[in-house]
Amino acid sequence: xxxxxxxxxxxxxxxxxxxxxxxxxxxxxxxxxxxxxxxxxxxxxxxxxxxxxxxxxxxxxxxxxxxxxxxxx
Numbered sequence: 001x002x003x004x005x006x007x008x009x010x011x012x013x014x015x016x017x018x019x020x021x022x023x024x025x026x027x028x029x030x031x032x033x034x035x036x037x038x039x040x041x042x043x044x045x046x047x048x049x050x051x052x053x054x055x056x057x058x059x060x061x062x063x064x065x066x067x068x069x070x071x072x073x
Contacts, residue, residue: 006071006073007053007054007055007070007071007072007073008050008053008070008071009030009031009047009050009053009059009060009068009069009070009071010047010068010069010070010071011031011044011045011046011047011067011068012067012068013034013038013044013046014038014039014040014044015065015066015067016038016042016044016045016063016065016067016068017040017042017044017064017065017067018033018034018042018043018044018045019064019065020033020045021062021063021064022045022058022059022060022062022063022068023045025058025059025062026058026059027054027056027058028049028052028053028054029048029049029052030047030048030049030050030052030053030059031045031046031047031048031059032045032046032048033045033046034046044067045059045067045068053070055070055071055072055073056070057070057072
């Protein structure tokens, strides 16, 4: 039986400053930088491949703005 991945990354689009640290630290290439800017004029990080997330939490740990939450199965 194949289990469905329920790990989840949530990024606060308005709080993120788009530094890209989370994108660089992710071992599974789950994150990327948005092509749309937020109300503060930044291009924030976005979740590109939620299904690849292993719930390691590296992205949340490295975020200087504390704009990322990770929920692990």
